Amino acid sequence: MEHSNETSTCSANGCGCGKKRRAQQMNMPAALLWASAFLLTALTIIQAARLPINTAYAAAANQGGQGMSVVTQSTGLGPAERPYEALWVLDGRGEMLFIYYVENANAGEKALLLRQAIPVPELFRTARGG
Numbered sequence: 001m002e003h004s005n006e007t008s009t010c011s012a013n014g015c016g017c018g019k020k021r022r023a024q025q026m027n028m029p030a031a032l033l034w035a036s037a038f039l040l041t042a043l044t045i046i047q048a049a050r051l052p053i054n055t056a057y058a059a060a061a062n063q064g065g066q067g068m069s070v071v072t073q074s075t076g077l078g079p080a081e082r083p084y085e086a087l088w089v090l091d092g093r094g095e096m097l098f099i100y101y102v103e104n105a106n107a108g109e110k111a112l113l114l115r116q117a118i119p120v121p122e123l124f125r126t127a128r129g130g
Helices: 018-050 122-127
Strands: 061-063 068-074 085-091 096-101 113-120
Touching: 096 122, 113 122
Parallel strands: none
Antiparallel strands: 061 068, 068 085, 085 096, 096 113
8 A cells, every 4th residue: 555645655564644644633622622621620629729618507516425415506585695595415325305495594594494305206207297
């Protein structure tokens, strides 16, 4: 297989004609796609670094030993500057949720009263509508 063009002659061993240029031209779109993919990845990383960090607050939450977790949560009652809070205690072993509160917290009352005790499976059953 021999043919010639203006600059070189081709044989079975090698070719210096337009066939190589066509092969290089076919790789050009793929190279452009790869370059744009790298560019878009770099821009995405740069923009992600600029995003603000959203912090999640769970009031004063704490997980203690032996399956007990506690959370304080505002009840929505009381004065705006010092709203009343409830203490939620989740007993993981006994599968119970206890809700405590101080009835007259702003009047100096110090007694912690049990507001409600709910079995967790019953709470989920009620939430599902059953």
